[in-house]
Each structure stands twice: as structure tokens, then as C-alpha cells.
Amino acid sequence: MLTVALILGGCQGSGESTKKSIPSIALEKTKVKLELDGQIFRDLNKNGELDVYEDINAPIEDRIDDLISQMTIEEKAGTMFMPGVPVNEDGSLEKKADATGPGARYPAAIDNIDKGKLNHFNVWSIPPDPSLMAVWYNSLQSHAEASRLGIPVTIASDPRHHFSNTIFSMAANGFTQFCETPGLAAIGNDSLVEQFADIVRKEYLAVGIRVALHPQIDLATEPRWARISGTFGEDANLTARMVTAYLKGMQGETLDENSVACMTKHFPGGGPQKEGLDPHFAIQKxxxxxxxxxxxxxxxxxAAFKMNTASIMPYYGVPTDQTDEEVAMAYNKMIITDLLRKKYNYDGVVCTDWGLITDVQMGPDITWPARAWGVEELSPSERVLKIIQAGCDQFGGENRPELVVELVANGELDEARIDESLRRLLRQKFQLGLFDNPFVDETKVSEIVGREDYRAIGNASQQKAITLLKNKDSFLPLESNTSKVYIEGMDSTVVAQYARVVPTPEEADLAIIRLNTPWYPAETKNPFARSFHHGDLDFKQEEKTRLLEIMDKVPTVVDIYLDRPAVIPQISEASRALIADFGSSDKNVCEVLFGNAEPKGKLPFELPSSMEAVENQLTDVPYDSENPLYTFGFGLEY
Incomplete structure (x- = not known):
């Protein structure tokens, strides 16, 4: 130790500044190398000289200036768009004719690079083997490296680390599965949230995902809203604590090559939607x-601003009677410029939510209109201009750079305004180290993603988040291997590890029923809208009667998955025990029910006592239903 200290001291006292070097994985994979004074750089524009933007030791702002000075308006415009792209299951880059999944209808990333000069992409479905995601990612970065300026690609993703029944979390595909974010709030442990985010960060980095389209920090003050499963509940102060820990785990103290940049959403809070109807669709009110x-x-x-969230995403909603224009958030200059930029002095990237410019044809007679609420009469070009003038930098889910080029060419948009947004977007790429090392080590993915110790932490979160709402006569925990159990909504092979499963309630000593919070499709032809969990929160008469008949025959434990606050007064009354989960496997539910783990959750939102109480709530006010069945923060323990 003494020798090391002396050596370090000698270096520090020599007056020599430490120079950064291109990481070895980049030197191995890059095809555009330049050696200068014994140091190797990436010659991204292939001119045989070390440009400032290629110099790992130059100040970031100088590198940005140099790169912007070399970019064409087409390259600048391309940087402002982030469409979704497919990822082939074999890791190849070309568009496949038989592609399936959310990205199948969209052009391949390489086509976007070649034709539109794009360099930001959103991935949805990825290969079942995450290592092949890394193969695809490295190949894509090599393709980007070959472009005129070699600008690296930034890959973004929605959450994919939750045990989830909703459409807003991507399939985990080998990643560690935690409870959903309301479950993290139910546990209420800041350190666990930071640990969760740190694991997400490491697994994302392993496969090349550098921007997280999360956390979602809207407040669940309207219990019918379809997106509550992505929130931390209805309490603003609890959510502020959670997002502070989340951003610390994902980004670190400062954004650097070890960070995943977070796009915190949905500014200025998307929870208070009238009747809970989501503004992804024209049905919203x-x-x-x-x-x-x-x-x-x-x-x-x-709280997110204090933690320097790298990006902000506004929502689709129209802030009714709050600003001088009844237009959606990303079109609204009072929201983006006056509130976000000026009041909060926010100078990070502002990226719109997905699909504000272009209608989507979903079938022969089904059009999903662009979410241009309040400005539907504007042309796509006029929409782009209004969004930029409002203060946004980037267009999520869109691929229309030609519109920006046209606006500049026609004199309707100053190129200096484009450079303002470009500076923010490029700064993030430089901070993340993508210009110096855009590659990942494909051989290390299996050692990082879904590690056994990570999975243990994820399973523990699913268990701890379970919230015990009722336990009549200490019915729980159950004794293992002593009862005959009738089950619904569960895998019998899992439950058989704890008790004997029988086919009817009449044969059983007890029943365990897993339920989902009710939802009812909205009246619309749009199939995506019909998959959103809209509508009433109570079980209707036929299903409720069926469930109550089972509970009348046999003592019943009910577990309800709360992706929204359920209205279940009669089910609660008839059950012997009632628990709520926020994304949990059958195995983890059984671990709690049979006493191998303890439920530690406290409700992150109240459970109303009736739909009448829900309808009478003030949409923007927390814990506001009359005589709730279970209050915010309620939770028993064994």
C-alpha cells in the first residue's frame, strides 16, 4: 500500500494531466482508426486527421461546436427524430419479410441511417437471447460508423424489468424481473429503488440500451387512468423520493459513459385525465x-430536475383551462418554454411522446390519428414547426426529417434554432461516451443480464411489495402440504409445490384465486386503444356472483393484481384473506401465502369503496374518494 501511495503521489506531483484513451473494446471493433503521437483515435469522418469532435480529450462543448459545423441540414434534421425499429431475433440488420412484433411495420434501423440520417432509435421486441440484441447493436454501430460523419446511434427502450401484465412494459426476455413501480412505492425503500435502477442500468449497458424511456412519475390521482401501473402511486412526496433514488441508480451523480440517460415522463404530470381516458387516442376528453x-x-x-434527469417527455394531454392555448403539452409553449425551460431552467433534451405528427393506418378502415390534440387542422409540416417553437428538441416515434429540412429551406425555421436542439442531443451522446466507445462486449452479456443474485433481489421485491389487506382470524400464512386447494388464475404445477391442488371448490379445504383489476374496452375501432385498461374498476354482476359463490363454498384467499385501484367491497368482505400484488409470479405469491416470505407492502393509492365514489372524485387530487375501502398507506403484516 505504501508503494502504491508513493507512486500515485509522484504522478500527482509531476504536473502531468491524465489523458483519456479510447476503450479497448472500441479499438477492437472500430474500423476507422487514426494514430497520433502514440495514441489511437476514431477517425469518424475518415479524413485522416484528428478533428476536434473525434478527440476524446477535448472539452465536450468544443467537440459539439466542431461537429455541428460539419453537419448538413439533413444530418441535423435526422438527429431530431427517434422512430421505433425492429430487432431481428438472429441479430441481423436487414428488414425481414416475416418480421413480427411492434416494430415489424417500420423500416430497419440501417434504412433510417442511410436514407434519413437518423441516429436515435427506440426498440420494442428484442431477441429472447439478449446476447443477440448485443450482436444487433454492435452491427448497427458499425454501420453508423461508416456514415459520412460516423455519428453513433443511441438506443432507447421502454421498461423491460418488471413482472407485468400490461402493454407498457416490454417483454423481459432474460432481464431481471422486479415488481412494477407501484410495488416499489408500496415497499417504500429508497435504497431498494436505487438498487433496482442500478441493476437495470447494468443490464441495459450490457446490450447497448443507453436511454431509458422511464421513469414515469405521473401521479395516480384518477384511479381509472390506464397507465397507473407505470407510476409510483398517487402521493407526490413519495414519488419524489422514489424518482430521486431511481435517477441516482440509473444516471449516477453525473451523466457519463457508465450511465443510462433517463427520459423522465410525462411532464407536467399525465395522471388527471378526465374519466381516465388516455390521450393516446381521440376518445380522450x-x-x-x-x-x-x-x-x-x-x-x-x-425532484427529477434536482437529480439532473437527462431528458423530459411531455404527455399527449391538453392542460384544460391552464394555459393560453387549449393544445397538447408538446405543442404548448407555456408548458415547454415558460414552465419547463424558464421557470425550472431546464436545458436537457425534451422529446415528444410518440406519434404527434403522422397518422397511422392500422387497417383498411382504421386510422390512428396523430396525437395533435388542439391542432388537428395543422399540416404535418406546421405541426413540426409548432412543436419546435414550443421548445421541444426531438420527435418520438416519428421519421419525418424532410419536414425540418423543408422548413429551413423555406425560411420558416432558423437553422440556429435547430442547432440549439442539436447541441442538447449531441451533448447527451458525448456525455454517454458514445463517440469514443459505442460498442459492447457481446461475450459478457450472459454474465450480466439476469444474474442469479439480481434475480434473487427481483423476486424479493415481488414478494415484499405484496400488500396484506385482510387476514381474518390470522388465516394467513397457510401451512404447506397440509391442505387441498382449489385455484384459479394460477399455474397448478407451481401451487402443487405447496399444497395438493383439487379440481373443484367442493373438494377443497381452501381456495386461492388470483384476479386482475377489472377493465372494459373503450368504444373505438382502434385495436390498440381497445387493449388499454380503461373503464370501470369493479367486477360486474355475473363474474362477481360467480366469485362470491366460490367464497361461500370454501374459505378463500384472494390475490388481486393492482394495475389500477380495484373496487372490490363485496369480494373483500367475502374473502377469508385478501392480498394485493403489483406484478408477481405465482411462485412469489405462494412464497408469501405459505409463510416463506412476508408481505411488507403499503398501498401506494387508496382503493375506493364504489364506482360512485370514483366518479365523484376530483381528478387531480390524491386520496379523494369518499369512505375508501382501504386508505393510502394501508397494509397489514403477519
């Missing part, structure tokens, strides 16, 4: 504030 509680929804974002 506006984002409303009958309780005059707009500022309450900003509290979590204020």
Missing part, C-alpha cells in the same frame, strides 16, 4: 384540474 391542483403534479418533476 382532456387533462383536467377540478381541484385546482396543477402544482401538486409538478412536485415529482422538481
Amino acid at each position: 382532456g387533462q383536467i384540474y377540478p381541484g385546482d391542483n396543477f402544482d401538486y403534479h409538478l412536485i415529482p418533476f422538481e
Whole structure:
């Protein structure tokens, strides 16, 4: 130790500054090398000289200046768009005719690079083997390296680390599965949230995902809203604590080559949707504030700003009666420029939510209109201009760079304004180290993604988040291997490890029923809209009667998955024990029910006692239903 200290001291005292070097994995994979004074750089524009933007030791702002000076308007415009792209299961880059999944209808990433000069992409479905995602990613970076300026690609993803029954989490495909974010809030442990985010960061880095389209810090003040499963519940201060820990685990103290940049959403809070109808669709009725509680929804974002969230995503909703224009958030200059940029001095990337410019044809007679609420009459070009003038930098889910080029060519948009957004977008790439090392080590993926110790932490989160709401006569925990059990909504091979499974309630000593919070498809032809969990939160008469008949025959434990606050007064009354989960496997539910783990959750939102109470709530106010069945923060323990 003494020798090392002396050596370090000698170096520090020599007056020599430490120079950074291109990482070895980049030197191994890059095809555009330049050696200068014994040091190797990436010659991204292939001119045989070390440009400032290629110099790993130059100040980032100087590198940005140099790169912007070399970019054409087409290259600048391409940087402002982030469409979704398919990822082939074999890791190849070309578009496959038989491609399936959410990205199948879209052009391959390489086509976007070649034709539109794009360099930001959103991935949905990825190969079942995450190592092949890394193969695809490295091949894509090599393709980008061969472009005129060699600008590296940034890959973004929605959450894919939760045990989830909703469409808003991507399939885990080998990644560690935790409970959903309301479950993290139910546990309420800041250190666990930071640990969760750190594991997500490491697994994302392993496969090349550098931007997280999360966390979602909207407040669940309207219990019918379809996106509550992505939130931390309805309490602003709890959510502020959670997002602070989340960003620390994902980004670190400063954004660097070890970070995943977070796009925190949905500014200024998307929870108070009228009747809970989501503004992804024309069925929405506006984002409303009958309780005059707009500022309450900003509290979590204020915490995110303190943690320097790299990006912000506004939502689709129209802030009804809150600004001088009844237009959606990303079109709204008072929201983006006056509130976000000026009041909060936010100078990070602002990226719109997906699909604000272009209609999507979903079938012969089904059009999903662009989410241009309040400006539907504007042309696509006019929409692009209004969004940029509002203060946004990037267009999520869109691939229309030609519109930006046209606006500049026609004199309607100043190129200096484009450079302003470009500076933010490029700064993030430089901070993440992508210009110096865009590659990952494909051979290390299996050692990092889904590690056994990570999975143990994920399973523990699923268990701890389970919230015990009722336990009549200490019915729980159950004794293993002593009962005959009738089950619904569970895998019998899993439950058979704990008890004997029988086919009917009449044969059983007890029943275990796993339920999902009810939802009812919206009245629309749009199939995507019909998959959103909209509508009432209670079981209707036929199904409720069937469930109550089972509970009348045999003592019943009910587990309900709360992706929204369920209305279940009669089910609660008839059950012998009632638990809630926030994304949990059958195995982890059984671990809790049979006493191998303890439920530690506290409700992150209240459970209303009736649909009438839900309908009478103030949409923007937390814990506001009359005489709730279970209050915010309620939770028993064994």
C-alpha cells in the first residue's frame, strides 16, 4: 500500500494531466482508426486527421461546436427524430419479410441511417437471447460508423424489468424481473429503488440500451387512468423520493459513459385525465384540474430536475383551462418554454411522446390519428414547426426529417434554432461516451443480464411489495402440504409445490384465486386503444356472483393484481384473506401465502369503496374518494 501511495503521489506531483484513451473494446471493433503521437483515435469522418469532435480529450462543448459545423441540414434534421425499429431475433440488420412484433411495420434501423440520417432509435421486441440484441447493436454501430460523419446511434427502450401484465412494459426476455413501480412505492425503500435502477442500468449497458424511456412519475390521482401501473402511486412526496433514488441508480451523480440517460415522463404530470381516458387516442376528453391542483403534479418533476434527469417527455394531454392555448403539452409553449425551460431552467433534451405528427393506418378502415390534440387542422409540416417553437428538441416515434429540412429551406425555421436542439442531443451522446466507445462486449452479456443474485433481489421485491389487506382470524400464512386447494388464475404445477391442488371448490379445504383489476374496452375501432385498461374498476354482476359463490363454498384467499385501484367491497368482505400484488409470479405469491416470505407492502393509492365514489372524485387530487375501502398507506403484516 505504501508503494502504491508513493507512486500515485509522484504522478500527482509531476504536473502531468491524465489523458483519456479510447476503450479497448472500441479499438477492437472500430474500423476507422487514426494514430497520433502514440495514441489511437476514431477517425469518424475518415479524413485522416484528428478533428476536434473525434478527440476524446477535448472539452465536450468544443467537440459539439466542431461537429455541428460539419453537419448538413439533413444530418441535423435526422438527429431530431427517434422512430421505433425492429430487432431481428438472429441479430441481423436487414428488414425481414416475416418480421413480427411492434416494430415489424417500420423500416430497419440501417434504412433510417442511410436514407434519413437518423441516429436515435427506440426498440420494442428484442431477441429472447439478449446476447443477440448485443450482436444487433454492435452491427448497427458499425454501420453508423461508416456514415459520412460516423455519428453513433443511441438506443432507447421502454421498461423491460418488471413482472407485468400490461402493454407498457416490454417483454423481459432474460432481464431481471422486479415488481412494477407501484410495488416499489408500496415497499417504500429508497435504497431498494436505487438498487433496482442500478441493476437495470447494468443490464441495459450490457446490450447497448443507453436511454431509458422511464421513469414515469405521473401521479395516480384518477384511479381509472390506464397507465397507473407505470407510476409510483398517487402521493407526490413519495414519488419524489422514489424518482430521486431511481435517477441516482440509473444516471449516477453525473451523466457519463457508465450511465443510462433517463427520459423522465410525462411532464407536467399525465395522471388527471378526465374519466381516465388516455390521450393516446381521440376518445380522450382532456387533462383536467377540478381541484385546482396543477402544482401538486409538478412536485415529482422538481425532484427529477434536482437529480439532473437527462431528458423530459411531455404527455399527449391538453392542460384544460391552464394555459393560453387549449393544445397538447408538446405543442404548448407555456408548458415547454415558460414552465419547463424558464421557470425550472431546464436545458436537457425534451422529446415528444410518440406519434404527434403522422397518422397511422392500422387497417383498411382504421386510422390512428396523430396525437395533435388542439391542432388537428395543422399540416404535418406546421405541426413540426409548432412543436419546435414550443421548445421541444426531438420527435418520438416519428421519421419525418424532410419536414425540418423543408422548413429551413423555406425560411420558416432558423437553422440556429435547430442547432440549439442539436447541441442538447449531441451533448447527451458525448456525455454517454458514445463517440469514443459505442460498442459492447457481446461475450459478457450472459454474465450480466439476469444474474442469479439480481434475480434473487427481483423476486424479493415481488414478494415484499405484496400488500396484506385482510387476514381474518390470522388465516394467513397457510401451512404447506397440509391442505387441498382449489385455484384459479394460477399455474397448478407451481401451487402443487405447496399444497395438493383439487379440481373443484367442493373438494377443497381452501381456495386461492388470483384476479386482475377489472377493465372494459373503450368504444373505438382502434385495436390498440381497445387493449388499454380503461373503464370501470369493479367486477360486474355475473363474474362477481360467480366469485362470491366460490367464497361461500370454501374459505378463500384472494390475490388481486393492482394495475389500477380495484373496487372490490363485496369480494373483500367475502374473502377469508385478501392480498394485493403489483406484478408477481405465482411462485412469489405462494412464497408469501405459505409463510416463506412476508408481505411488507403499503398501498401506494387508496382503493375506493364504489364506482360512485370514483366518479365523484376530483381528478387531480390524491386520496379523494369518499369512505375508501382501504386508505393510502394501508397494509397489514403477519
